[in-house]
Amino acid sequence: MTGRRRAVLIAGPTASGKSALALGLAQAGDGVVINADAMQIYDTLQVVTARPSEADMALAEHRLYGTVPAAVRFSTGQWLAAVRAVIESVDPARPLIFVGGTGLYFDALLNGFADIPEVPAALALEVQQEIQALDGEQRLALLRREDPVAAARLKVADPQRLTRALAVKRATGRTLSSFQQELSASMLADFLSIDRMVLDPDRDVLRARIGDRFEQMFAGGAVEEVRALRALNLDPSLPVMKAIGVREIGDWLDGVIGRDEAIALATIATQQYAKRQRTWFRNRFGDWPRRAA
Structure with a gap:
């Protein structure tokens, strides 16, 4: 049934008018607006995160807004799973309008996603402290011992990427590169049409x-x-x-x-x-x- 589906992807910075545009398109074409903003997924903060108002959401069907408790760490993988459930529940004749400011969500939606487990914050901090005293070559040597593939991809010992690779290995026992090899397929691969736009005001x-x-x-x-x-x-x-x-x-x-x-x-x-x-x-x-x- 996916071959009949149409999608509109509206990305852009905060306050660029994305939600209003999505609402207008949904009203005009009986579309379903799907949240692609990592903060608007949470409950409690409707105003603070600029979630669509109850009045706006009553004008067209909106999904994945305020559906996750504030106490939850909601991952991109979980968002994709929620999107899949939405797609399966909506009439294929209705356009799906994805709107938000979280680029990683759109990237995962279009290009697939490696579902890498969450790394405990304490472990990430421990790794950061460990590499602080090391120079670039020493950092790369450490990563080569634990994830040679990830080390080979780094042209310089970028602290953020190095910390992530080491923390994933120590938290899961698996290398970051092994997770990245398990990239899922695009969820929109079989759609009839995909219209994309970035709102970019002055x-x-x-x-x-x-x-x-x-x-x-x-x-x-x-x-x-x-x-x-x-x-x-x-x-x-x-x-x-x-x-x-x-x-x-x-x-x-x-x-x-x-x-x-x-x-x-x-x-x-x-x-x-x-x-x-x-x-x-x-x-x-x-x-x-x-x-x-």
């Missing part, structure tokens, strides 16, 4: 939108959401605890900073995040058509 326009949006969030329920999240007493290393706005609003609630400073800091963090997203999409999805909004 930089000044995007910065202005980001500034306005967090001011509105602060007054529109974000504070109450952060209070509710903090009441859960979650592990600070969980992904949801790193959502932009959680720390800033938390510091304001604790009296560490003022309201204006909290908004300013969250706005700056969002602008920096948007810049990283744009760079990622430019480097990885350079052949996707661009739209201003």
